[in-house]
Amino acid sequence: MRRERALLQGNREKAGKFRRLRIKRKNVFLLGVSAFLANAAFGMAFPYLSVYMRLIGGTMMMVGLLSVAFNLTSTIFQYPFGYLSDSTRNRKAFIALGFFSTGFFYATMALVSTPLTLLALRTAQGALGSAMMPAKSALIAELSSRIGSAYGLFSTVENAGYMVGNFLGGFLVGRVGIRGIFLLAAALLALSSMMVLFIRERPRPRRAPRLPLLPQEGRESERVIFSGAAFRRLTRGSLGLFYLTVFVVMLASGQVYSVVSVYFGEKFGQEWVGIIFGVDSLAAAVSGYHIGKLIDRYGAKRFYLAAIAGYGATFAGYALAGSPYLMLAVALLSGLKWSMTLNATSTYVAERVRANERGQAMGLLNAMMSLGWVVGPLIGGYLSGIGFSVNFLSTLIPLGLAFVLTLGLPE
Template structure:
């Protein structure tokens, strides 16, 4: 009788492991499908936001502000959403809400005709869309024991989607207009949000209920209470220096990519905007998975340093490559260095944060990226009004500081 109970228990445990493995594989497939569709929509719409701002009468400074307002609100809301996803353990709802919100605002953008209206919608899009990133980054880490490979796989999927969207946008923009591609992007994001809801997550552990209290005028006491100890731990020591390095890299990134669509359009023609972004994304998609595997083998810090160097070389290429034949290999390098950046940074943080604080850790990483894109586009919009070349070359200053900080970190 005792032997039979042992055998039965063993079979149950084996069956449970098989069910959990199948559920995890199903979740990976569904999340990958959703992120592919979402990035198709991002690739369709994002390169033409700056172009659209110019078409409706915005200045180069307002082009930069498109990124500033989006990333400012995203910076503010990233950590709170990461905290809530840790507390509720309901990652999919935050991912779905963020995707759906971004899509709604793209649909609304198709109807605006003034720079201020476009800026207002972009501001709200950054706030509500920020619900997605911390929960998605934490969920990816929870779906695999090989974190670098997992981020590499999703980087490949997302960049493949973004690449396809770039080419679709470049093909459709002269046929349906920028408003039309915004509507298509909004539709795809709605479908992507529905796919995420099909994920099966583990039941939330029993704990005291947590309510999200929205701050309203005259009701300042109603706010989310954060675990201050977790925030302080994450910002101390080597991880804090790494966050600062990422911030500096993203300042340089914001300087360039907030205005480069306009630069491509003026230099090579509007149809090349989508094509060059597509080549960039293709390089990131093809390299992402293999870079993730190499990160698992050789360490995240090493590839992060290579990525910072890649930023500098790519931005010098933007400054001095006047021929489309020279710009194409620069776009390839740009894609590869982005794949290195996002995979190595995500892996470095995920491996050094406790599982119970991973959502908050990834939220802080994304917040640093967003904060860099608050400062960078302001500089980029101003300097590009003087000279695009001046703007691109000046990025070597924050990139040099970022490399110095990261070089001091342990592997």
């Protein structure tokens, strides 16, 4: 009788493990497909936002303000949405909200014809769209104990979607126009938001353990701690310095990518905008998973340093490449450095914070990225009025500073 009870208990445990594994695989599939579709929508629409602003009469300063307004509201709302994601223990609702609201505002943009209205919609899009990033980053970390590989896998999926969207946008823009591109992107985002709602999140214990836990099979993050002490813990010491370097790197990024679509269009023609961005995304998609595995083996800091150097080489290439084919080679480098940036920064933070504060930590990481894109486009819009090459090469100053600061961070 005792032997039979032991066998029965063993069978129940095996069945439970199999059930948890099946749920996990289904969650990975649903999140992966929804992320692919959402990023395809982003890849279609985003490269043409600045072009659209110019077409409806906006100045280069208004082009820069598109990024400033979006990232300002995104910066403000990232951390609160990360807190809500932790406290409600409901990641999928915030991911779905971010996807759907982003699509709604793209659909509305297709109906406007004045620069100020477009700017207002982009501002609101930044506020509500920011709901998805902390929750998605935290959920990815909770799907695997090998965090770098998990981020690498989803980086590959998301960049593949973005690449498809870039190429689709370049192919379709001459046929349906930019307004049509926005409407197609909105439809894809609505579909992706519905798919996310089918993810099954397991209930998490309401009382957090005393010691921090790394996410493992069948265990997700515990009760959130939202207090002044928690915020100070995330922003002081080496982690606070790391957040500062992310801000500086993204400041340089904002200088360039807020205006580079206009630069590509004026230099090579609008059809090349989607192609160049597509090659960029292709490189990021192909390399993402492999870079994630290497980060698990060799550490996030090394790849973050390589990413910063890659930014400098990419922006110098933008300034110096004289033909679209040379620019495609620069785009390959650009995709590699973005893949390293995304995977290395997410892994560095996820491995250094408590599981019950991971949503807030990721929200703060995304806020620093967005804040860089608040300041950077203002500088980029001004310097691009002097000359695009002046703007691109000037980024070597903040990137050099970020590289030196990162050297002092712990492994």
